[in-house]
Amino acid sequence: MAVIITDLCINCDACLQNCPVNAILDDTNNPLKQKRYYVQSEKCVECVDIFDDPQCAAICPSIGCITWDMPFIKEFDAHYLNEELYRLCDIDNIVKSPAVKEKKYRRDIPLNMRGIGKKVQVEPLN
Numbered sequence: 001m002a003v004i005i006t007d008l009c010i011n012c013d014a015c016l017q018n019c020p021v022n023a024i025l026d027d028t029n030n031p032l033k034q035k036r037y038y039v040q041s042e043k044c045v046e047c048v049d050i051f052d053d054p055q056c057a058a059i060c061p062s063i064g065c066i067t068w069d070m071p072f073i074k075e076f077d078a079h080y081l082n083e084e085l086y087r088l089c090d091i092d093n094i095v096k097s098p099a100v101k102e103k104k105y106r107r108d109i110p111l112n113m114r115g116i117g118k119k120v121q122v123e124p125l126n
């Protein structure tokens with residue numbers, strides 16, 4: 001994926017309006033039935049080649065809500081097949097996991113900065 005929305009989400013709808021590739025689903029369409037917005041990892045491109053940084057995180061008012069996930073590449077196929085965290089789309093019964101199609105990701109974000117709890121947004125300085 002790319003990025004993942006945590007339970008800090010307040011369902012404000014801003015990220016969904018801002019995503020350039022329509023990768024975000026609202027709480028009523030969350031495939032995991034969670035009461036928060038959901039990023040379709042098989043669609044998210046981390047805004048690579050479109051914007052300088054993830055636009056969902058840039059507009060999200062809840063700091064810490066959007067966190068980096070692993071790159072959506074073959075190496076992390078098993079990670080994305082975890083149905084407790086993701087429900088990938090399928091076409092003709094072929095699940096669109098990274099082994100089927102990899103997505104772009106930000107190579108300047110190292111693996112040790114990725115994972116639930118690793119914030120995309122920076123806390124504002126007061």
Ligand code: SF4
Pocket residue numbers: 002003018019020021022023024039043044045046047054055056057
């Ligand atoms: S990082 Fe970009 S492409 Fe991915 S969900 Fe956020 S706005 Fe959409």
Ligand code: SF4
Pocket residue numbers: 005008009010011012013014015016037056059060061062065066
């Ligand atoms: S912008 Fe943030 S708080 Fe608002 S719906 Fe998206 S993830 Fe949730």
